[in-house]
Amino acid sequence: MIDVVTGITEQAQGRRTFVVTGGNSGLGFECASVLAQDSSNVVVVACRDVRQGEQAVARMKGVHDNVTVLPLDLADQGSIRRFVDTCRDRHFPPLAGLVCNAGGQNVAVPTKTRDGYETTFAVNHLGHYLLTRLMLPDLAADAQITFTSSGTHDPAQRTGMPEPRYTTAQALAHDFEPGMQAGQRRYTTSKLCNIYTSYEYTRRLAALAEPRLHSLRVNAFDPGLMPATALARTYSAPLRFISRYILPLLALFMKNIHSPATSGRRLALLASGSEGPTTGKYFSNGHETRSSVASYDTRNALDLWETSAEMTGIPSNL
Ligand SMILES: NC(=O)c1ccc[n+]([C@@H]2O[C@H](COP(=O)([O-])OP(=O)(O)OC[C@H]3O[C@@H](n4cnc5c(N)ncnc54)[C@H](OP(=O)(O)O)[C@@H]3O)[C@@H](O)[C@H]2O)c1
Numbered sequence: 001m002i003d004v005v006t007g008i009t010e011q012a013q014g015r016r017t018f019v020v021t022g023g024n025s026g027l028g029f030e031c032a033s034v035l036a037q038d039s040s041n042v043v044v045v046a047c048r049d050v051r052q053g054e055q056a057v058a059r060m061k062g063v064h065d066n067v068t069v070l071p072l073d074l075a076d077q078g079s080i081r082r083f084v085d086t087c088r089d090r091h092f093p094p095l096a097g098l099v100c101n102a103g104g105q106n107v108a109v110p111t112k113t114r115d116g117y118e119t120t121f122a123v124n125h126l127g128h129y130l131l132t133r134l135m136l137p138d139l140a141a142d143a144q145i146t147f148t149s150s151g152t153h154d155p156a157q158r159t160g161m162p163e164p165r166y167t168t169a170q171a172l173a174h175d176f177e178p179g180m181q182a183g184q185r186r187y188t189t190s191k192l193c194n195i196y197t198s199y200e201y202t203r204r205l206a207a208l209a210e211p212r213l214h215s216l217r218v219n220a221f222d223p224g225l226m227p228a229t230a231l232a233r234t235y236s237a238p239l240r241f242i243s244r245y246i247l248p249l250l251a252l253f254m255k256n257i258h259s260p261a262t263s264g265r266r267l268a269l270l271a272s273g274s275e276g277p278t279t280g281k282y283f284s285n286g287h288e289t290r291s292s293v294a295s296y297d298t299r300n301a302l303d304l305w306e307t308s309a310e311m312t313g314i315p316s317n318l
Pocket residue numbers: 021022023024025026027028046047048049072073074075076101102103104123148149150151222223224225226227229230231232
């Protein structure tokens with residue numbers, strides 16, 4: 001885009017755009033706030049309730065006329081497509097980062113999206129899969145896609161959450177088993193799906209000859225336990241009380257427990273390329289590390305990729 005006053009392109013001015021899903025709350029809010037501190041960044045807060053998004057932006061410190069709120073419901077593929085169209089219509093500066101952060105953990109009655117898929121799988125994984133696939137043509141060279149995963153995907157971390165169980169993507173998309181344990185397992189499995197998707201993207205992009213696509217970077221990020229966010233909203237009142245007020249006291253004794261502000265800053269650094277030209281990596285507790293043994297299973301990653309392409313109606317090949 002050319003600035004009509006100066007005649008200088010946005011790229012030459014160093015302006016760039018970041019999209020943060022779930023930028024209205026918790027980790028996403030903190031990440032968007034940090035990105036917005038740099039006035040050369042345009043930050044798109046993508047959230048399902050625009051009014052809540054605007055109220056959140058008003059709470060950001062400093063000037064934030066470089067922040068735009070746009071509607072996005074990851075449980076609705078139509079909404080995701082409309083979001084992408086709106087971004088294109090708005091002619092934002094080059095897209096430098098897509099932060100796939102929104103997510104939910106439903107331990108109440110399992111629900112189905114209007115597209116017919118189990119909601120945790122649909123929002124945490126499938127919606128972001130479709131969003132990133134649709135936005136690939138819009139990403140600038142060297143842009144970053146960052147998936148917010150979770151240490152709970154890794155049984156070796158002993159987080160107290162049930163071990164993920166990847167069967168097939170078809171089975172996950174239609175798993176409506178009731179109960180808290182099943183709901184928690186769907187969550188940890190969806191966070192494993194985020195890592196499969198990151199690694200599968202990396203393999204596929206590396207095989208492409210087109211320089212822009214080849215240059216894209218895709219990483220997964222574990223923010224650690226952040227008891228202060230709204231993630232536990234479907235838990236019972238006593239469990240929400242423990243999560244909000246007791247768990248933070250353990251911060252002194254536990255190694256991967258952080259405030260949303262600390263993890264949001266780390267996510268913003270990774271998503272804006274400040275960690276260097278890394279791709280296909282997993283970041284936890286502030287540094288690059290190995291993800292779970294299961295997360296390197298390329299057969300599951302392939303099944304997830306191909307089934308997700310079918311479920312979203314887009315070609316499997318990039
Ligand atoms: N909190 C933790 O301890 C922890 C640990 C590891 C990983 N994580 C991950 O961190 C990410 C952010 O979670 P958080 O802890 O910051 O919780 P949060 O405050 O509840 O934020 C979740 C965000 O996701 C959005 N969201 C949920 N469903 C959506 C949908 N259908 N469409 C669009 N947006 C949707 C929420 O929007 P609404 O406000 O409209 O509901 C909210 O903005 C998640 O991916 C989570 O898995 C959290």
